Each structure stands twice: as C-alpha cells, then as structure tokens.
Amino acid sequence: AQTVTQSQPEMSVQEAETVTLSCTYDTSESDYYLFWYKQPPSRQMILVIRQEAYKQQNATENRFSVNFQKAAKSFSLKISDSQLGDAAMYFCAYRIHNTDKLIFGTGTRLQVFP
C-alpha cells in the first residue's frame, strides 16, 4: 500500500527560528513527485514546495526548503525565519508517475509563538 507518514501531530517554533517537519513515504516506484501543502485556518490548501524524485538537489522556495533522502524515503520540510503567518497544518503528499492520485499524510499542526 502506498502510504505517507507524518509522525509529528504538532510542532511549535518561536518567531524567527527554524523548524523541521518530518515526512516518510512508502513506494516501490522510482518516478514520483513529493509535495508539501499548507492549510491555514482559512481551510485553503496552498502548495508550499515540490520535489522531483529524480533530482538529487533539494528544492528551495524562499524560506522553505526540503531535505530529500530518496534511499530512506524521507522528505522533511525546513522553515527558516519562521513567521506568525506560517502557523498552519502542513501536509506531505506524493504522486507516482502513471497514476493520477495525490496521496496525503495526516498532517502536522505548526504553532508559531512571538
């Protein structure tokens, strides 16, 4: 079965500090994409960052970066210089080539303290 595991139901960080959210996944496929989505209290699902499995270089989007360890099937999200607006649920997800489905983890709730 294809699964995504986020082992941290909740995390907290001080404003301006750095936090890392964990994600592991299980697949026997070699061609896939990984995604992090943010869901603020407004309920909207917002794409944060994505990573192609064939690329060794870790993706970066401004303050957001990933640590992609393909052999370990790990895809963690690092948020630098945390801001109050980063407080949200964060979902890890992956999509396998030749399937059309995006499979989500159960999410990590991030709190940011001033």
Place this chain on the structure above:
Amino acid sequence: NAGVTQTPKFRILKIGQSMTLQCAQDMNHNYMYWYRQDPGMGLKLIYYSVGAGITDKGEVPNGYNVSRSTTEDFPLRLELAAPSQTSVYFCASSSPGVGSPLHFGNGTRLTVT
C-alpha cells in the same frame, strides 16, 4: 480567473437525505479530484477523473457517486447521507503530469445529523 469553485460552503443534512456538491474549474484542467478531510486528519481521495466521461474510485468511494460530462464540472453526489459522511469536502484540479500540483477549492463543510 476564479480557479476551482465549490458550492455550497456549508450544508447540514438529515440522515437519509441526498445532495450534490458542485465543483467547477476554469483552468481547462483535464484532471479533477474529490477529497474528504475528517477532523484532525489528512485528505482521503473519494473519486477522480482524468477527463470528460472518465471517472475512477479513490480510497473511500462508498456512499458517493460522480459524473464528468464536461471538462469544467465534476459534481459529487451523496446518496442516503450518514453521520459518517460528516466532513469537509475538497475539490481539486490539475494538468496531466506527475509534477503538476493540484489546485484546490475552498471546501464544503458538510454535517449529517
């Protein structure tokens, strides 16, 4: 450019009633999806479609039906609503391609009592 539009935003149903959740997208995306999100949980795929006239089951299809007569619209039908269907429902669309991100609507909060 409205993106993905879901209606209604909120709905309360009695057990046994039926309803249709509407979803429309204006990005000419071939792929459309319906997910449900239970409290404190991730998103579970109900049904998806890769084009007009083509639909397929996801992880949790029981109690739901879909149709895709046009590229733009992908309604989700709930027959004989049950309390277990109380959830937030999200519609999403994307272009083909494994790296294409999903664009989500703002969700419909459904309560079945």
